[in-house]
Amino acid sequence: MGLVISFWILAAICILAALGVIFLRNVFRAALSLILCFLMVAGLYITLSADFLAAVQILVYVGAISVLIILAIMMTREVQRGSPSNRLQIPAFIVAILLLEVLVLTLLKTPWQIATTPPLAPTTTALATRLFGEGGFILPVEIAAVLILSAILGAIVLAREK
């Protein structure tokens, strides 16, 4: 019962915050709304007994990504008061509609399975085994990390003024 109530509260705030990200004219407030949305998603993870994922969600999305978004807003002069005007509204609208359609279709078509086993108590051990154990995912994770690093280096090289 408690879980259901908390789920609906979290979900409602999450969706309101997500709408705020789109509709708030003030970009800084939109970024703050995004942070609220991330926090609520972390709360949803907790209701699903995924405590490790919730902590990582806050650490990565609130602590790192949002902070960098806000830093970018602070560094940009035009963006601070309201959105800058551009002509990408209609293309963005079309892409967003397509994405929404794909998401809704996937949600409706997927046969959702509900696990019958109770959630694992210490999630960290299970995650570590999947990551570092036999046939674990360490190689894909490392490759992803190296890819991101090379992308960052590339971006710095391209953007650097000589």
Place this chain on the structure above:
Amino acid sequence: MMALETNINNLVRLQAVPPDWPGGFWGHWVFFTVVIIGFVLTMVMGVIYIERRGMGRMQSRLGPNRTGPFGLLQPVADAIKVLLKENIVPTAADKLVHWLAPVVAFAPALMIFAVIPFQNGAMLADLNIGILYVVAISSVSTVGVFMAGWGSSNKYSLLGAMRNVAAVVSYEIPLVLAIVGVVLIAGSLSLNQIVLAQDIPFILLQPLGFFLFFAAGCAEINRSPFDLMEADSEIVAGFHTEYSGMKFAMFYLVEYAEAIAISAIITTLFLSGWRGPLLPPWLWFIIKVLLVFFAMVWTRTTLPRIRIDQLMAFSWKFLLPLAVINLLVTALEVLASPAGLPWVVVIINLAIMAILILLWSKFFFKLGWGRIEV
């Protein structure tokens, strides 16, 4: 060996405070919430007194000594003064953000204490991911500082907030790497388990990790010599330039609550938390927290504030390489003796620390201090 370990674990668990003490889930929750709020507020008063009197002593002056016996009531007088002051909000400020910022900054500082054990098992929530929770929650504080800096629409506030993000992003890495060394030895992320694993305090097993954590922790919470975000001589008061009255008091409270939080985490991770002979465990915990805080006051009065370029260089060219080496050495040691590290490791690690710090201090000059080009 396994049987013996289970026996010891059972013994310790018998002495532990049960997870729903006193009186069920809600009783536990209410009791510990009140205890944590009371603890933080009392300790803030205490450490402000220690800091002001200690700094006075170290700088050959008296410090506040007029209010009450030995100036003990000075924090109370300060609190009343600050609460009675007028609350001024700049006209150009983003009112909502300006108003929310102190709350957003204060909540995480208080929430950290939820997982810190005051005694065996005496904590609000013994999370499996304890220390990860601390790292995650403390990163939310930055958002509060940002909101203050941006919402004030003041150049100095904005500069202070930007310096803050630069510091937090850089120092988070050595901070977390230093924690990982402790977690490797303890074999658990739960803070209570980490304390239980410290038959030898981890400050001896991880001396380099301790210093890295201390330096990076001081930088994270903007304490001198890393207080560039509120450097009075350069940017007035940084992100809280435009704050006054109650809201300024909140930021003042956050500053000291964070300092106590870092001291409590250092106590738990490196100084074997509540463990100690004779005195009751919670008293040991408080004594150790105050000792760590005293060390912070000591560094504050001893070292001059560093420049912004030196701040970055110190993190990336000094702390980060040492943290990586420390992690590598610790991992090798844990691999070599999985049953628990012997006393010999203490001497080895102390030697490694001394050599690394001496070598890297020389090497740091070669890397060009704060210069980007080498």
